[in-house]
Amino acid sequence: MTSLAELLETKPILLADGATGTNLFQMGLEAGDPPEEWNITHPERIEALHQSFVDAGADIILTNTFGGNARRLKLHKLDGRVREINAAAARIARKVADAAGRPVVVAGSVGPTGDLFSPLGELTHEVAVAVFREQMEGLAEGGADVMWIETMSAAEEMNAACEAARSLGLPHTVTASFDTAGRTMMGLEPGTLGGALPSGEDAPLAIGANCGVGASDLLVSILAMTEADPDRIVIAKANCGVPQVKGGEVVYTGTPELMARFAHLAADAGARIVGGCCGTTAGHLAGMRKALDEHTPGPRPDRAAIEAATGPLVAPPADAAQGSDRRRGRRGRG
Numbered sequence: 201m202t203s204l205a206e207l208l209e210t211k212p213i214l215l216a217d218g219a220t221g222t223n224l225f226q227m228g229l230e231a232g233d234p235p236e237e238w239n240i241t242h243p244e245r246i247e248a249l250h251q252s253f254v255d256a257g258a259d260i261i262l263t264n265t266f267g268g269n270a271r272r273l274k275l276h277k278l279d280g281r282v283r284e285i286n287a288a289a290a291r292i293a294r295k296v297a298d299a300a301g302r303p304v305v306v307a308g309s310v311g312p313t314g315d316l317f318s319p320l321g322e323l324t325h326e327v328a329v330a331v332f333r334e335q336m337e338g339l340a341e342g343g344a345d346v347m348w349i350e351t352m353s354a355a356e357e358m359n360a361a362c363e364a365a366r367s368l369g370l371p372h373t374v375t376a377s378f379d380t381a382g383r384t385m386m387g388l389e390p391g392t393l394g395g396a397l398p399s400g401e402d403a404p405l406a407i408g409a410n411c412g413v414g415a416s417d418l419l420v421s422i423l424a425m426t427e428a429d430p431d432r433i434v435i436a437k438a439n440c441g442v443p444q445v446k447g448g449e450v451v452y453t454g455t456p457e458l459m460a461r462f463a464h465l466a467a468d469a470g471a472r473i474v475g476g477c478c479g480t481t482a483g484h485l486a487g488m489r490k491a492l493d494e495h496t497p498g499p500r501p502d503r504a505a506i507e508a509a510t511g512p513l514v515a516p517p518a519d520a521a522q523g524s525d526r527r528r529g530r531r532g533r534g
Contacts (some may be wrong), residue, residue, distance in 0.1 A: 467492065
C-alpha cells in the first residue's frame with residue numbers, strides 16, 4: 201500500500217486520474233445503470249480503465265465507487281451489497297496499482313448520499329456517519345490507501361464523511377463541487393471550505409475542488425482556497441472543458457492541450473494534486489502528465505490569465521457575473 205502523505209513528500213505535484221462514468225459509458229455502460237455494479241459483473245473493464253490511467257502516468261487512481269453508499273445503491277436494489285461492491289472495487293484498483301512498478305495510491309471514491317440533511321431533509325448526522333462508515337469499511341477491506349471524499353456540496357455531509365473515516369483510523373481527503381455561481385449547491389464558498397472542516401490532527405490530508413462546470417471556474421475556486429490557507433494541500437480535479445448536449449449525449453469540449461494548460465495553471469495556483477473529472481480520458485491525462493513533468497513554475501495566475509488560457513468562466517461568482525450565462529454543469533464522478 202502507498203501512503204498519500206509519503207508520496208506527497210517525494211513529488212512537488214501528483215497527478216490524479218480522469219473520469220470514471222463518462223469513460224464507462226464509452227465501454228458499454230447504459231444510462232441509468234449503476235457503474236458500481238460493474239465491479240462485480242465486469243471487473244475486467246474497470247481494471248482496463250484503471251490501467252489506462254496508470255499507463256498515462258497517474259499517481260492516484262480512484263475506485264469505481266462514487267455512488268457506492270447504501271443510500272445511492274438502494275435506488276438499484278443493491279443496498280444489501282455495499283461492503284461487497286466497495287471491497288471488490290478496491291481490490292481491482294489495488295491489483296493495478298501493485299503491478300505498476302512505481303508508487304500508485306488507491307483512493308476510495310466516496311461521493312454524496314444524494315439526500316438532504318435535516319431540517320431540509322430526513323438525513324441526520326448519525327445516519328450519514330453510519331452510511332459512510334459502511335462504505336469505507338468495504339474500501340479498506342479491499343485495500344484502498346485513502347478515502348477520497350468528493351463532489352460534496354454540504355458542510356454537514358463532508359463532516360459526517362470525515363467522522364466516518366476518522367472512526368476507522370483512515371486517512372482522507374475532501375473535495376467539493378463549486379458549480380453554482382462560484383459556490384456549492386448548498387452555498388459554501390471555496391475560500392471557506394477549510395474552515396468548515398475539522399482542523400488540527402483531525403483535518404483531512406487535503407482539500408480541494410472537483411467536477412463543477414469547467415476548468416476555468418475550478419481554477420478560480422483553487423485560487424480562493426490557496427489564498428485563504430496557503431499551507432493546505434489542495435486538489436484540483438476539473439471536468440474536461442465545458443459539457444454540451446449533442447444528439448442526446450453529453451459531450452465534453454476539452455482537448456488534451458486544454459487540460460495541459462489547466463495542469464500548468466493549477467500548479468501555479470498552488471495545487472499539489474491535479475487531475476481530471478467528467479470527460480477526462482487517458483489521452484487527456486497523458487497530456488497533463490507531460491505538462492506537469494515539463495512544468496516550470498510561473499507567476500500566480502489571476503482570473504484574466506485563467507480565462508485567456510482555458511476560456512471564460514461558465515458560472516462566475518455572483519459579485520463578478522456581470523450578466524453572464526450561469527448554466528449548470530453535469531454533476532458526479534463522470
